Amino acid sequence: MSIDFSPEVLSNDLIAAGHIIPVGVQGIFGRGPMFEEVLRRFDDYVSRVAAGDQATRMSFPPCLDRKVLERSEYLDSFPQLAGTIFSFTGNEAQHKELIENVHEGRPWTHLQTMTGVCLTPAACYPVYPSFTGTLPEGGRLVDMQNWVFRNEPSPEPTRMQSFRVREFVRVGTPDMVVAWRDLWLQRGIDILQSLGLPAHSEVASDPFFGRGGRMLAANQREQQLKFEVVIPVISQEKPTAVCSFNYHQDHFGKLFDIQTADGEVAHTACLGFGLERIVMALFKTHGMDTAGWPAATREILGL
Amino acid sequence: MSIDFSPEVLSNDLIAAGHIIPVGVQGIFGRGPMFEEVLRRFDDYVSRVAAGDQATRMSFPPCLDRKVLERSEYLDSFPQLAGTIFSFTGNEAQHKELIENVHEGRPWTHLQTMTGVCLTPAACYPVYPSFTGTLPEGGRLVDMQNWVFRNEPSPEPTRMQSFRVREFVRVGTPDMVVAWRDLWLQRGIDILQSLGLPAHSEVASDPFFGRGGRMLAANQREQQLKFEVVIPVISQEKPTAVCSFNYHQDHFGKLFDIQTADGEVAHTACLGFGLERIVMALFKTHGMDTAGWPAATREILGL
Numbered sequence: 001m002s003i004d005f006s007p008e009v010l011s012n013d014l015i016a017a018g019h020i021i022p023v024g025v026q027g028i029f030g031r032g033p034m035f036e037e038v039l040r041r042f043d044d045y046v047s048r049v050a051a052g053d054q055a056t057r058m059s060f061p062p063c064l065d066r067k068v069l070e071r072s073e074y075l076d077s078f079p080q081l082a083g084t085i086f087s088f089t090g091n092e093a094q095h096k097e098l099i100e101n102v103h104e105g106r107p108w109t110h111l112q113t114m115t116g117v118c119l120t121p122a123a124c125y126p127v128y129p130s131f132t133g134t135l136p137e138g139g140r141l142v143d144m145q146n147w148v149f150r151n152e153p154s155p156e157p158t159r160m161q162s163f164r165v166r167e168f169v170r171v172g173t174p175d176m177v178v179a180w181r182d183l184w185l186q187r188g189i190d191i192l193q194s195l196g197l198p199a200h201s202e203v204a205s206d207p208f209f210g211r212g213g214r215m216l217a218a219n220q221r222e223q224q225l226k227f228e229v230v231i232p233v234i235s236q237e238k239p240t241a242v243c244s245f246n247y248h249q250d251h252f253g254k255l256f257d258i259q260t261a262d263g264e265v266a267h268t269a270c271l272g273f274g275l276e277r278i279v280m281a282l283f284k285t286h287g288m289d290t291a292g293w294p295a296a297t298r299e300i301l302g303l
Numbered sequence: 304m305s306i307d308f309s310p311e312v313l314s315n316d317l318i319a320a321g322h323i324i325p326v327g328v329q330g331i332f333g334r335g336p337m338f339e340e341v342l343r344r345f346d347d348y349v350s351r352v353a354a355g356d357q358a359t360r361m362s363f364p365p366c367l368d369r370k371v372l373e374r375s376e377y378l379d380s381f382p383q384l385a386g387t388i389f390s391f392t393g394n395e396a397q398h399k400e401l402i403e404n405v406h407e408g409r410p411w412t413h414l415q416t417m418t419g420v421c422l423t424p425a426a427c428y429p430v431y432p433s434f435t436g437t438l439p440e441g442g443r444l445v446d447m448q449n450w451v452f453r454n455e456p457s458p459e460p461t462r463m464q465s466f467r468v469r470e471f472v473r474v475g476t477p478d479m480v481v482a483w484r485d486l487w488l489q490r491g492i493d494i495l496q497s498l499g500l501p502a503h504s505e506v507a508s509d510p511f512f513g514r515g516g517r518m519l520a521a522n523q524r525e526q527q528l529k530f531e532v533v534i535p536v537i538s539q540e541k542p543t544a545v546c547s548f549n550y551h552q553d554h555f556g557k558l559f560d561i562q563t564a565d566g567e568v569a570h571t572a573c574l575g576f577g578l579e580r581i582v583m584a585l586f587k588t589h590g591m592d593t594a595g596w597p598a599a600t601r602e603i604l605g606l
Binding site: 021023024025028029030031032033035036056057058059060061062063064065066067068070075076079080081082083084085086087088089090092095098099102103107109112113114115116117119126127129130147149151153160161162163209210211212 | 331360416450463
């Protein structure tokens with residue numbers, strides 16, 4: 001069977017099947033019942049694979065303390081993707097001006113003030129401040145499912161402004177962290193291949209801002225600090241990253257004062273399953289109706 | 304057994320039990336493993352009660368098309384609670400200025416531009432644009448679980464800036480909508496009482512902005528357009544709203560051009576279970592460890 005890969009085909013198929021519900025803005029859409037069911041079943045499958053690790057399960061809201069964003073150096077690397085949250089703090093006269101502007105289609109930016117919160121820029125960010133101090137022997141491992149925001153409106157259904165990531169974060173000595181990353185890189189590929197998805201891993205880099213960013217990206221590739229597991233979803237030639245592995249070395253350990261039990265600066269790594277992208281990869285690969293999916297895939301997901 | 308009600312006691316107990324993980328800002332905190340487990344089990348219980356209604360299940364991201372916020376008149380009523388999303392759209396020189404300001408603790412508001420998205424201000428808002436047009440005979444019923452944002456930092460653990468609501472929205476003729484609201488008002492009380500929670504319903508009003516807002520609130524009460532199911536969580540005298548029922552009459556029908564099958568402007572109502580607040584009510588009423596909860600509560604939730 002030959003599959004026709006393009007962002008338009010995927011988008012149209014997902015909409016026609018009721019899996020995504022378009023709204024007036026790109027990268028923000030509703031998810032239909034079967035989409036959500038598959039997402040939940042996949043997330044449960046990851047939980048079964050991870051069960052033996054005894055990670056601490058946490059959940060954070062889609063909003064983050066702005067001071068964590070400022071401290072994290074995210075704005076140094078990806079200022080164009082970060083979202084900050086503003087609100088109205090004026091009086092009744094200013095409120096009158098606000099709603100007149102809103103109803104007459106005039107700008108109302110000047111009546112908004114920056115709040116103490118921003119959008120979560122990456123699923124692992126909320127947890128680092130909770131590691132501050134000295135880690136237990138053996139380090140720590142946290143398991144989360146968080147909504148992430150990226151300011152990148154796009155007609156490609158796989159490039160969302162708001163999406164869920166099942167994220168694991170490991171903090172400890174360099175050896176612990178790298179061994180854990182390698183274990184999960186193989187597990188990630190195994191999980192996706194077991195569902196009949198043509199997944200493989202690649203060395204990757206992040207979309208650093210500006211000219212200086214190109215050097216950072218090249219350095220990241222050279223040191224093999226980022227891997228992605230990719231699957232063809234909207235293009236055969238440029239498969240989509242559905243799972244991402246980042247080794248931060250001592251970056252967060254330094255920024256958030258995290259020490260290992262023997263007093264060294266802690267190293268961290270994280271991995272995230274892009275849940276919406278994986279659901280889209282399943283629909284693209286096996287068809288828009290789960291009833292027609294391969295028996296093995298249905299059985300693993302309990303569909 | 305006498306229970307000591309206060310925001311501080313609840314907050315301290317939830318933190319000590321690992322159910323909430325404080326971050327640097329009020330109204331934004333992590334949720335621990337048992338908290339999330341109870342939340343999911345309660346959400347599943349609501350699904351079982353609602354199963355016969357055959358609602359259409361949807362899910363929307365925590366971000367909303369800003370045009371929907373502008374069109375909805377939310378800013379007329381609650382400008383102080385709405386959150387808009389800004390981002391950086393500058394060049395490399397401006398980026399340099401941005402990060403210098405960030406790292407030296409100076410304001411950087413002026414380097415942020417309003418985007419086309421905002422935070423979801425109420426769990427029902429994302430769905431109204433999808434109703435535009437003529438409804439089928441019998442109207443429509445949608446079932447969602449969405450993250451909601453409110454710009455109201457507070458030390459009270461029940462007053463969050465970001466929280467999840469299990470939301471049902473009914474759209475159709477006035478008779479359909481009111482009968483459905485009344486059915487669920489009783490179901491809401493039954494669900495919560497079956498879990499051993501001392502729940503009762505009250506006529507309520509929304510926190511409309513400014514002096515004009517007082518009249519709107521009085522009018523809403525007089526017409527009994529809003530009900531809440533309340534439970535003592537941080538105060539015996541002022542129980543906390545854990546479930547909210549709003550009858551909007553033709554407000555959204557007019558704003559989003561929704562007609563019933565016989566050509567009238569559609570009426571809408573919604574109800575939302577405040578999931579975090581219900582979990583907190585369960586911990587407050589039955590204790591911080593689910594192992595000690597009443598057998599009936601544990602059985603219903605499958606704990």
